[in-house]
Amino acid sequence: MEFLTDPVTVRLILRGFRLILGLTLASAAISLVFGTVLAAMRVSPVPVLRAFGATWVNIFRNTPLTLVIFFAYFGLFVNLGVALSDNLNNNNFWLGVTGLSVYTSAFVCEAIRSGINTVPVGQAEAARTIGLTFLQTLRLIVLPQAARAAIAPLASVFIALTKNSTIAGTIGVAEAASVMKDLINQYGNAVVPIFLGFAGAFVLVLVPVGYFLGWLANRLAVKR
Amino acid sequence: MSTAERGGAPDVAASANGVELDRPAPGAGRPGFWPAGPRRRAKATASVLYDHPGPRARRRNAILTVVFGLILLVLLWYVYQRFADRGQWAAEKWRPFTTERVWVKFILPGLWGTLTAAATAMVFALVFGIIFAVGRLSHRWWIRVPAGAVVEFFRAVPLLMMILFLFFGLPYVLGRPVEQFWAVVVGLTLYNGSVLAEAFRAGIRAVPTGQSEAAFAVGMRRGQVMRFILMPQATRSMLPVIVSQLVVLLKDTALGYIISYPELLEYGVNQLAPNFGNVVAAAIVIAAIYIVINTLLTQLAGWLERWTARRGARGAPDTHAGAVLNTGAAQG
Numbered sequence: 112m113e114f115l116t117d118p119v120t121v122r123l124i125l126r127g128f129r130l131i132l133g134l135t136l137a138s139a140a141i142s143l144v145f146g147t148v149l150a151a152m153r154v155s156p157v158p159v160l161r162a163f164g165a166t167w168v169n170i171f172r173n174t175p176l177t178l179v180i181f182f183a184y185f186g187l188f189v190n191l192g193v194a195l196s197d198n199l200n201n202n203n204f205w206l207g208v209t210g211l212s213v214y215t216s217a218f219v220c221e222a223i224r225s226g227i228n229t230v231p232v233g234q235a236e237a238a239r240t241i242g243l244t245f246l247q248t249l250r251l252i253v254l255p256q257a258a259r260a261a262i263a264p265l266a267s268v269f270i271a272l273t274k275n276s277t278i279a280g281t282i283g284v285a286e287a288a289s290v291m292k293d294l295i296n297q298y299g300n301a302v303v304p305i306f307l308g309f310a311g312a313f314v315l316v317l318v319p320v321g322y323f324l325g326w327l328a329n330r331l332a333v334k335r
Numbered sequence: 336m337s338t339a340e341r342g343g344a345p346d347v348a349a350s351a352n353g354v355e356l357d358r359p360a361p362g363a364g365r366p367g368f369w370p371a372g373p374r375r376r377a378k379a380t381a382s383v384l385y386d387h388p389g390p391r392a393r394r395r396n397a398i399l400t401v402v403f404g405l406i407l408l409v410l411l412w413y414v415y416q417r418f419a420d421r422g423q424w425a426a427e428k429w430r431p432f433t434t435e436r437v438w439v440k441f442i443l444p445g446l447w448g449t450l451t452a453a454a455t456a457m458v459f460a461l462v463f464g465i466i467f468a469v470g471r472l473s474h475r476w477w478i479r480v481p482a483g484a485v486v487e488f489f490r491a492v493p494l495l496m497m498i499l500f501l502f503f504g505l506p507y508v509l510g511r512p513v514e515q516f517w518a519v520v521v522g523l524t525l526y527n528g529s530v531l532a533e534a535f536r537a538g539i540r541a542v543p544t545g546q547s548e549a550a551f552a553v554g555m556r557r558g559q560v561m562r563f564i565l566m567p568q569a570t571r572s573m574l575p576v577i578v579s580q581l582v583v584l585l586k587d588t589a590l591g592y593i594i595s596y597p598e599l600l601e602y603g604v605n606q607l608a609p610n611f612g613n614v615v616a617a618a619i620v621i622a623a624i625y626i627v628i629n630t631l632l633t634q635l636a637g638w639l640e641r642w643t644a645r646r647g648a649r650g651a652p653d654t655h656a657g658a659v660l661n662t663g664a665a666q667g
Contacts, residue, residue, distance in 0.1 A: 154384055155385075156384075156385045156388060156392070156396055157396050157399045157400055157403070158396075158400065159399075159400045159403050159404050159407075160399070160403060163403070163407065169626070169630065170622075170626060172629075173582075173586070173625060173626040173629035173630055173633070174586075174622045174625050174626060175586045175587070175588075175589030175590075175600065175625060176586075176589075177589040177590055177592055177593070177600060178589060178600055178618065178621065178622055178625065181600075181604065181618060182618055182622070185614050185615060185618065186615060186618070190417065190418060190421050190423060190615055191414065191417045191418070192417070232383050235383040235384050236383060239383075239384075239385070239386055244385075245384055245385040248384055248385070249384060253384065274491075274492075274493035274494070274495075275493070277493040277495045277496055278495055278590070280495070281592075281593055287496070288493060288495050288496045288499055291496060291499060291500070292499045292503055295499070295500070295503045295504045295507075296503060299507040300507070302500070302503075302504035302505070302507045302508060303504070303508060305504070306496075306500040306504055309496060310488070310492040310496060310497070310500075313491050313492050313493060313496070314487070314488055314491040314492060317491040318487050318491050321491075
């Protein structure tokens with residue numbers, strides 16, 4: 112375990128996991144908001160909005176994330192000239208966040224829509240009967256109930272996002288998986304402890320979080 | 336698979352990629368209006384959320400349509416223009432895709448790489464899934480606990496990390512290089528197999544207890560109950576989830592690009608594009624190929640779901656033990 116005595120390496124490892132955390136949190140926030148908007152579009156009375164939501168979901172759910180992130184880099188940055196930061200590292204980080212958000216919001220949209228489907232029809236019918244508009248029905252009646260049913264699928268989506276954020280390494284974000292690869296090449300005699308260390312960090316965080324969110328989803332589920 | 340019926344942790348991964356969400360919202364195709372009567376579903380659908388539009392609502396919807404449509408068009412036009420400024424729509428960047436050579440030398444071999452890796456991993460993942468699902472349900476703790484640990488571990492480790500370790504790290508241990516193909520296939524198998532193990536387990540636990548009680552009562556042993564009673568029913572009820580997971584698996588073969596496994600993405604952006612200087616065009620064409628294949632598989636999953644639902648309704652519990660494996664092989 113000599114690699115752990117080198118302060119430079121330790122700093123790299125910590126930065127790798129900090130970047131994973133940053134990518135995950137930023138993408139989770141953006142995709143939660145945008146995914147909800149997409150879900151609202153998909154159930155809205157306006158055909159264009161419905162079509163837009165459906166197209167978005169179909170395109171990005173069926174494209175490999177590696178390709179989406181690749182396209183965020185080559186399409187957005189290299190060709191459209193969308194620079195998200197002057198600093199090259201920050202720029203790659205935010206391009207990674209863009210790719211992850213674009214991809215994850217499609218899954219968030221579907222998770223929320225599956226939540227909407229669990230709300231009994233009577234709720235929306237009653238809301239319309241007392242004269243609420245579409246947006247009011249959605250915001251005041253349906254979404255609050257749908258959110259509770261959507262916790263379990265959303266939890267899966269965000270846990271997957273955490274793991275997917277390693278793919279940002281392909282556009283030069285020095286996240287944990289790239290650090291692991293460099294360490295493997297540097298310390299060929301300790302590859303198994305290196306892998307178990309990096310993988311273990313994910314397991315130690317994600318498995319308890321998964322069980323906690325499962326417990327939470329059960330607790331908050333509407334008993335019908 | 337819904338976590339609610341399992342009562343356990345949310346699936347770290349199975350539905351992670353939207354597996355269980357593939358069914359279209361009922362009524363989505365009938366905006367704003369639905370025929371009364373038996374076709375109406377019991378759950379809130381898109382169409383219950385708003386009234387059949389009157390004159391004012393129609394006008395408002397028309398305005399929204401125009402406004403949003405315009406914004407979208409402006410955005411698309413901007414992207415189009417920026418790509419045009421960069422010459423991305425130039426004929427010579429796209430013409431290669433009309434030539435036989437590009438398809439024969441790059442795209443079809445890439446597709447072959449993707450499909451063979453996916454098909455191999457699918458078969459292994461299904462076997463892995465069945466073995467570990469049964470292992471986790473074993474009444475012997477020394478089988479149940481390790482099986483559970485393996486499944487939980489591989490579900491929580493990023494697939495990319497696993498593939499990187501298999502390709503770059505494992506050779507130091509084995510003392511000989513690992514082929515890219517096997518690094519990808521083993522990585523995909525361990526990850527998707529663990530996810531499928533949870534799917535099978537949820538399916539087995541969802542079979543009514545009366546089924547296994549009846550089987551024990553007629554004198555079957557544990558292994559027989561599992562093989563003849565529980566597995567066939569679980570497989571059938573989880574078929575849509577299983578196929579959807581296979582879509583995820585197919586998509587994840589694109590990670591092979593990172594270790595230069597010659598699959599579609601690698602061929603497209605690293606081998607085809609440098610030849611013609613058309614990275615963007617190549618990426619778009621490849622994305623389109625992925626979308627077509629995955630959409631077909633997703634439709635298959637939807638069709639299977641309706642099919643199993645129909646058969647379930649008729650109450651004809653004939654066995655489909657082989658169905659999973661057949662489907663898995665047919666995907667490739």
